[in-house]
Amino acid sequence: MTIQDTDIPRRRAFLSEGLRRYLAAFRTPRGLIGGxxxxxxxxxxxxxxxxxxxxVDAQSRDSFLGPSLTHPFGTDELGRDIFIRCIYALRISISLVIVAVPIAMVIGTLMGLAGAISPALGDAFQRLFDIIxxxxxxxxxxxxxxxIGPGWIALAVTIAIFSLPQFGRLARGALLTEEGREYVLAARVLGVGKRKIMTRHILPNAMDPILVQASLAMIGGIFAEAALSIVGLGIQPPTPSLGTLLNVGIRYVYVQPMYTAGPIILLLLLALAFNLISDALNAAVMKTRND
Known part of the structure; x- marks a missing residue:
């Protein structure tokens, strides 16, 4: 049996152990509630x-109706149901973070680990993170x-770029920590290649904090979309997003308070969900390390 053949069961065991650890996080109270x-x-x-x-765009003559069983958040200036528009707006926020954050996680991690290949390249990426x-x-x-113009793509690019330093610095920290470990030094003495050291020792130890950070980055992405859309630089009407609803709702805050309260409630619920998931993952990771 070759060394490559023995690596396969080890990688499968690591993946299985990591998956069990992350799934266990969702069996805790915080994980259950957040998930x-x-x-x-x-x-x-x-x-x-x-x-x-x-x-979502159905208009009526019943403008600025208060909350009721028919319209939980009331209606807007055109008689449209605010609750339904908020539900449709969730599609924008969720789609942005589940696309932009994983892309930033992969690219940022690779940039953070680039120092293992070239110290000069690693330092250059760190200076780029400082600029961002x-x-x-x-x-x-x-x-x-x-x-590139306002819209979904501009928001996704903004979230991805702004999230890069978070993942890159975590990966860089894991790289510097693991490079000084005795088993990494022993592997180098035995002639193990850089790629194998990276995939077997450094990257696995960097994944736990990176996955926890991914949940936190999604919270930042959700609020970034809202902030840019509020000032008219994100999703453009008539497409509803939580930010665009807030942008218009602020004008009628005294006439229809739920016009702004509705999107804010959903923003807070999304942030709460990701925050609870992040706490659950972090607790599971810390428990494993302490054991």
Whole structure:
């Protein structure tokens, strides 16, 4: 049996152990509440066109109605149901973070680990992260919107770029920590290649904090979309997003308070769900390390 053949069972065992650890996080109270809340909102956003076909832009003469069983969040200035529009708006927020954050996680991790191949390249990426962090997310978003125009793509690019340093620095920290470990030094003495050291020792030890950070980055992405859309640089009307609903709702806050309260409630629920998931994952990781 060759060394390559023995690596396969080891990798499978590592993946199986990691999967069990992450699934165990969702069996804790925080994981159950956060995962259940997120699942409900994702399911509502996914099934919105089926449950409320054509209702997102359905207008009526009943403008600025208060909350009721028929209209839980009331109606807007055109008589449209605010609750239905908020549910449709969830599709934008959720689709943005589940696309942009994983892309940032993969690219940022690779950039953070680039120092294992070339120290100069690793240092260059760290200086790039410093530059990105020097820009507030709103200013960065404005620059990207000016370059490519407002819309979903501009928001996704903004979230991905702004999330890069978070993952890159975590990966860089794991790289510097693991390079000094005795088993890594022993592997180098035995002539083990850089790629194998990276995949067997450094990357597995970097994944736990990176996955926890991914949940936190999704919270930042949700609020970044809202902030840019509020100032008119994100999703453009008539497509509803939580930010665009807030942008219009602020004008009628005294006439129809639920116009702004509805999107804010969903924003907070999304943030709460990801925060609980992040706490559950972090607790599972820390428990494993302590054991």
């Amino acid at each position: 259940g809340l997120l699942a409900i909102m994702c399911l509502a956003a996914l099934l919105a066109p089926v449950v409320f076909p054509g209702a 962090l020097g820009f507030p997310s709103l200013i960065l978003g404005i620059c990207i919107v000016v370059a």
